Amino acid sequence: ETGVTQTPRHLVMGMTNKKSLKCEQHLGHNAMYWYKQSAKKPLELMFVYNFKEQTENNSVPSRFSPECPNSSHLFLHLHTLQPEDSALYLCASSQELLAGGGELFFGEGSRLTVL
């Protein structure tokens, strides 16, 4: 148990579906992140939220839409995805933004397969 919970753990969707990934952190942290991990590629940062305000969007396609209603919850809404979007999506949190180079706490990830 890492203190960061992601659901669902596995998701299979067609290219026309709309689905959402959910992340909840129980650590009282102020910053939350979405990362994408594809096979044989480094972890890629997608979005950063600090005190539920988006601070960074790393040129992510609009078919990925994040939502952060409060500092404990983070969603990733998925719409008209492509097969190349199949990956492990990891949510993470940190006490403060990583400007100080601090530690990230990761969830178990949501394994997404787009058919």
Add this chain to the structure above:
Amino acid sequence: EDKVVQSPLSLVVHEGDTVTLNCSYEVTNFRSLLWYKQEKKAPTFLFMLTSSGIEKKSGRLSSILDKKELFSILNITATQTGDSAIYLCAPCWAGSYQLTFGKGTKLSVIP
């Protein structure tokens, strides 16, 4: 072009062996470097290094940073099958909101 290069990409050793994992990086305004262990899905934190030459140690694992030569190593002594995982290196630039991860080193420890 990769800013963080980890080597080797994969490694197979026998229990009891000692391994050294390498991480080199390009940087402007370096702040810190973090090591993570990823066994199945969630990467878990191992070390954060900010100063050159000061070894961080936790049980059989240790790590050191060389800010002049821009690299870090992670040592694991007396390896066990439970050490099998992907080890990720991630430098953090000052003023940045993100860690830049390497591709990782996949370590397999066989009995």
